[in-house]
Amino acid sequence: MLEPPFVDRDRELRALENLVTSYRPLPIYLYGPEGCGKSRLLREFVTRSRGRSDVIALYVDFSGYDARRAVDLDSILRSSIVSHNRFISAFLDTIRSLNMSLNYENVLSVSLSFLADIAARAMTREEVRGKGLILVYDDLTRGVGDLRTLANILKSLYNYIQEAPPRYGLGFLNVVVTTSEGASIREVSRHTYVSRPMLVWNLSKDSFEDLFRRLNPPESVSFSDTWRLLGGNPRKLWELVKMYSWDLESMTRDHYDRVRRIVRRAVNMGLGDLLRRAAIDIAYLDEAKGSDVEALIDFLVEENMIIELGLTIYGDRVEQDLEIGVGRYYAWQIPMYRELVLKTLSSSL
Numbered sequence: 001m002l003e004p005p006f007v008d009r010d011r012e013l014r015a016l017e018n019l020v021t022s023y024r025p026l027p028i029y030l031y032g033p034e035g036c037g038k039s040r041l042l043r044e045f046v047t048r049s050r051g052r053s054d055v056i057a058l059y060v061d062f063s064g065y066d067a068r069r070a071v072d073l074d075s076i077l078r079s080s081i082v083s084h085n086r087f088i089s090a091f092l093d094t095i096r097s098l099n100m101s102l103n104y105e106n107v108l109s110v111s112l113s114f115l116a117d118i119a120a121r122a123m124t125r126e127e128v129r130g131k132g133l134i135l136v137y138d139d140l141t142r143g144v145g146d147l148r149t150l151a152n153i154l155k156s157l158y159n160y161i162q163e164a165p166p167r168y169g170l171g172f173l174n175v176v177v178t179t180s181e182g183a184s185i186r187e188v189s190r191h192t193y194v195s196r197p198m199l200v201w202n203l204s205k206d207s208f209e210d211l212f213r214r215l216n217p218p219e220s221v222s223f224s225d226t227w228r229l230l231g232g233n234p235r236k237l238w239e240l241v242k243m244y245s246w247d248l249e250s251m252t253r254d255h256y257d258r259v260r261r262i263v264r265r266a267v268n269m270g271l272g273d274l275l276r277r278a279a280i281d282i283a284y285l286d287e288a289k290g291s292d293v294e295a296l297i298d299f300l301v302e303e304n305m306i307i308e309l310g311l312t313i314y315g316d317r318v319e320q321d322l323e324i325g326v327g328r329y330y331a332w333q334i335p336m337y338r339e340l341v342l343k344t345l346s347s348s349l
Contacts, residue, residue, distance in 0.1 A: 003213050004238045009041050012200065015314040016176075020134050021055055021204050023172035024195070027157045029188050032200035033307050033333040034180040041200060042136050042178065050299045054171070055132040062139045088320035099141025122344075132172045141179035147187040158193035187306055196314040202232030211237060231324040231335040252336060257259045259340040262303050271296045272345065279341040282306075282327040283320075297330065305337050 019028055032038050039061065046057040068181045083305040103135060141150055157175050164173045178200075179185075185197045204212065205227060212223050230236045266275045274296045277284045283337060285297055285306070300306040309318050309329055318326060325332035 003040065004039060004211060005232055007211045007214070008045055008204065008228060009037065009044065011314055012041055013045055013048065013117050018087055019313065020174045020176060021132060024174050025156055025161065025177045026193060026195045028195050029176055029197045030176060030178045030200055030313065031197050032180065033202060035111070036202045037234045038178050038199055038232045039138050040202045042138055042176065046136060046225045049134065055134055057136065058133040059136045059138065063126060063228070071324065095334065129169045130171045132174065133170050134174050134176070136176045139180065140177050141181040141184045147184055150184055151187060154191065154194045155186065158317055180304070185310070197310055199310050200313060200319070201318050203234055204325060208232040208237070215241050218246055221248065228324065229334070229336040233334050236334055252340070255336060256340055258337065259337060260344045262305060263341055263344040266296065266299060269295070269299065271299065275341060276345050279338045279345070280333060281322060282325045282338070283322060285330045304333055306332055
């Protein structure tokens with residue numbers, strides 16, 4: 001098994017279907033913690049959309065984790081662009097070669113203009129004319145690298161959404177962009193040419209336990225300890241199984257050095273006491289005011305230690321759970337981080 005079973009995302013799949021299977025004038029921007037399951041959710045959605053007669057979907061992955069899945073084309077679309085095989089091959093080669101150095105020119109010319117334009121042109125065939133085209137650009141922020149460039153790309157996507165349907169006879173064109181980079185959310189929220197950022201969250205406790213049981217844990221590993229440290233994050237659970245052979249202590253040790261470096265920087269910035277309060281109770285960040293608190297929030301978001309909690313893709317808020325570090329407006333990306341922060345602060349650094 002190359003990835004964990006797909007567990008209990010029916011509500012998110014329905015929300016995605018409502019979002020992207022009819023015309024939306026703005027790019028749809030999804031975000032969530034690293035490893036929360038955004039990519040798996042989107043690939044599942046793209047796969048299921050292929051049973052529909054009114055839409056065609058294309059998935060492009062900029063994360064660099066798996067070049068084999070860099071581009072995933074609908075079968076109708078794939079057969080429509082046989083004559084463009086050399087271009088698709090060149091695109092795949094480019095994605096592979098640029099995994100560590102994607103820049104604005106590469107992303108915009110290769111991904112947005114190049115492949116999307118080929119896809120739209122292919123759909124002028126009579127049997128697909130009038131269908132909706134859904135383009136999913138997964139983890140685009142990781143490939144872009146800086147926020148100003150991201151804003152430029154989102155504006156280009158907005159323009160493309162307006163221009164492509166009449167040019168190619170599409171029923172509509174919708175674009176979904178995702179990120180795990182928390183610092184991008186505030187930048188995106190400033191602009192009117194993209195939807196409000198919508199949150200995809202970790203699995204609920206019941207769903208996480210379902211996944212946990214399906215992976216056949218040894219009797220020595222308790223679900224309560226796993227939930228306390230990983231808080232519903234499916235990728236971290238998969239890492240626990242495949243990289244650490246269910247050894248939570250080993251996994252925690254491996255994360256300690258990164259957290260220790262981050263804590264040291266916070267202490268050197270004069271934010272150690274505030275960080276301790278936030279680690280003890282994340283609700284402190286919901287309520288406290290002052291420039292130092294804002295500086296700490298910005299720092300922890302930038303380091304992907306915490307995430308700002310906006311409305312989810314189905315329009316409500318994540319349920320608070322202070323036991324695993326989930327407040328009203330902020331949450332630790334995984335609860336393990338808060339425990340390691342407290343451990344580091346209680347040591348000599």
